[in-house]
Amino acid sequence: xxxxxxxxxxxxxxxxxxxxxxxxxxxxxxxxxxxxxxxxxxxxxxxxxxxxxxxxxxxxxxxxxxxxxxxxxxxxxxxxxxxxxxxxxxxxxxxxxxxxxxxxxxxxxxxxxxxxxxxxxxxxxxxxxxxxxxxxxxxxxxxxxxxxxxxxxxxxxxxxxxxxxxxxxxxxxxxxxxxxxxxxxxxxxxxxxxxxxxxxxxxxxxxxxxxxxxxxxxxxxxxxxxxxxxxxxxxxxxxxxxxxxxxxxxxxxxxxxxxxxxxxxxxxxxxxxxxxxxxxxxxxxxxxxxxxxxxxxxxxxxxxxxxxxxxxxxxxxxxxxxxxxxxxxxxxxxxxxxxxxxxxxxxxxxxxxxxxxxxxxxxxxxxxxxxxxxxxxxxxxxxxxxxxxxxxxxxxxxxxxxxxx
Numbered sequence: 001x002x003x004x005x006x007x008x009x010x011x012x013x014x015x016x017x018x019x020x021x022x023x024x025x026x027x028x029x030x031x032x033x034x035x036x037x038x039x040x041x042x043x044x045x046x047x048x049x050x051x052x053x054x055x056x057x058x059x060x061x062x063x064x065x066x067x068x069x070x071x072x073x074x075x076x077x078x079x080x081x082x083x084x085x086x087x088x089x090x091x092x093x094x095x096x097x098x099x100x101x102x103x104x105x106x107x108x109x110x111x112x113x114x115x116x117x118x119x120x121x122x123x124x125x126x127x128x129x130x131x132x133x134x135x136x137x138x139x140x141x142x143x144x145x146x147x148x149x150x151x152x153x154x155x156x157x158x159x160x161x162x163x164x165x166x167x168x169x170x171x172x173x174x175x176x177x178x179x180x181x182x183x184x185x186x187x188x189x190x191x192x193x194x195x196x197x198x199x200x201x202x203x204x205x206x207x208x209x210x211x212x213x214x215x216x217x218x219x220x221x222x223x224x225x226x227x228x229x230x231x232x233x234x235x236x237x238x239x240x241x242x243x244x245x246x247x248x249x250x251x252x253x254x255x256x257x258x259x260x261x262x263x264x265x266x267x268x269x270x271x272x273x274x275x276x277x278x279x280x281x282x283x284x285x286x287x288x289x290x291x292x293x294x295x296x297x298x299x300x301x302x303x304x305x306x307x308x309x310x311x312x313x314x315x316x317x318x319x320x321x322x323x324x325x326x327x328x329x330x331x332x333x334x335x336x337x338x339x340x341x342x343x344x345x346x347x348x349x350x351x352x353x354x355x356x357x358x359x360x361x362x363x364x365x366x367x368x369x370x371x372x373x374x375x376x377x378x379x380x381x382x383x384x385x386x387x388x389x390x391x392x393x394x395x396x397x398x399x400x401x402x403x404x405x
Contacts, residue, residue, distance in 0.1 A: 024082065027280055030262035031083040036229050036237075037108055038086065041129050042118030044093030047150035050204035051118065052077060052088050054218055055225070055241050057251070073097045074104050082287060083258030083280075086237060094128040101132050105139065114228040116146045117188060121201065122154040122180050126187065133191055141193030146228035148221060149181055152203040153211065162203060162216045200224035252291050256353035259284035260384065264346030277345050284353050292360040304359050307373035347384035354380035 038055075040048045056079040068076055074091050078084035089107065091099060117133060119126050133145060153162070155177030163171060168178070181201055189197045202217030222238045229237065259280055266276035289296045355377035362369050 024283065026276075027083055027259070027262050027283055028078070028081075030265040030276070030280070031085070031258045032078070032087065033265045034261040035078070035084040035087050035258075037089055037113040038225070038229070038237075039089045039091075039104065039108060039113055039115045040118060041091050041094065041115065041132055043095050043120075043123070043126075043128060046118040046120055046123075047148070047202075047204065048090055048118045050150070051116070051148060051202075051221070052079075052090075054202075054204050054215060054221070055079075055086070055237055056254075057241065072103060073099050080255045080258050083255065083262045083284075085254050085258045085261065091132075094132065099128075099132060101135055105136065109140075114144055114146055114225060116148060116225070116228070118148045118150060119184060120151045120154065121149045121177065121184070122151070124180065124183065126184065130187060130191070133188070137191050137193035137195065140195075142195045143193070144195045144228040145188065145191065145197045146224045147185060147188045147197060147199045148224070149184060149199065149201045150203065152177065152201055152216070153205070155180060161212050168201075196228070198224040198228045252288065252357055253354075255287055255291070256284060256350055256357070259287070259353060260346040260350035260388075263349040264343060264388070266345070277349070281349050281352060284349065285356050288353060288356050289360060292357070292364055294360045294364045300363065303363075303368075304356060304373070307359060307368075307370035308355065308377055309370075309374055343385075343388045346388050347381060350384040350387075351377050351381035 040051070042048050074089055077088040077090065079086055079088070089104060091097075091101075091104070115133065115136060117126075117129050119129060136143060137145075155174065156163075157173050163174065168174060185197075185199045188199070191197065200217060200221040200223070202221050203211065203213075204216070204218065205211050205214050207214050218241065222241055225237050263277045263280040266280060285296060294300075355373050358369075358376040359373045362372065
């Protein structure tokens with residue numbers, strides 16, 4: 001492994017003693033700076049937790065226990081927790097608390113966000129939610145709102161299964177449900193301000209309830225979240241939901257993506273990236289090893305580095321050093337150079353993570369595939385460059401949807 005300072009720090013971060021808690025917190029903060037926030041508003045039992053499960057695939061935990069208090073009446077859930085890609089701000093049941101949105105507004109202002117109002121389809125009494133949203137839109141008239149209408153089956157006659165799209169739109173037996181959905185949507189579309197209101201009707205039920213599709217309406221929900229999220233990275237929300245139903249490597253991807261965002265955020269500032277980026281990459285490799293239940297040691301790291309190839313490692317080191325110097329150029333380097341450095345560090349970190357995941361999985365099976373490791377790195381690097389540039393994920397990217405902040 002080349003004896004460059006960055007690789008020494010990476011080696012120490014992977015194989016050394018457990019880092020201090022403040023180090024992990026700094027990494028989380030770097031990822032948080034780039035992660036869109038979904039602000040969930042709704043009454044008790046409206047279905048907010050089901051939305052979090054559907055988006056993250058985090059079905060093995062009790063969602064209610066995964067949220068941590070952040071303001072007087074709200075809680076925050078970050079996914080993945082060590083380096084978030086998406087954050088859910090959840091208000092407690094609005095009819096149970098004397099809720100003042102000022103604290104949450106202060107938390108969200110200046111960040112990527114979407115306000116997600118969750119309402120049971122057959123519950124016409126949504127004034128508590130609408131009152132909060134009116135206060136939000138008077139202060140930020142351009143903020144988008146996503147209305148998610150849940151528990152559609154409460155409007156089905158005779159305990160029937162979910163209808164197809166045509167039946168939901170035209171079956172006379174479902175006229176009461178359609179009327180309830182339209183009246184509810186009309187009330188939310190009448191909110192002050194000129195921000196869009198996107199509507200999705202869903203029925204996210206546990207399998208034991210017996211419906212043929214436990215994720216009924218999920219695709220429409222993801223479309224609405226993508227459309228409503230004020231940040232160019234909204235497409236990642238759909239990726240998370242899709243990967244939740246995929247295999248081991250895909251389930252690890254959100255964690256890798258979170259660390260890539262953290263590395264990119266850290267590398268915006270001159271010279272900070274020299275220390276921070278290898279540290280973030282080291283923590284990512286440690287997380288990947290824990291996920292695969294294959295520990296890193298110096299021998300494994302040497303084999304992984306050899307699998308990547310000397311040319312790849314030298315290219316990573318030379319490019320990283322050039323970007324640190326480029327950021328010192330007054331004017332151009334501190335704006336364009338910093339943005340380019342952030343995108344490049346995020347991309348390289350993502351590619352390293354995907355290659356490491358491939359390497360550890362083959363090692364776990366008792367095999368070696370250096371060509372596969374190199375192919376995984378190159379393929380992930382191409383994917384990352386397209387992902388971060390196309391979706392505006394570079395640190396400091398403009399957030400056009402937040403015009404009023």
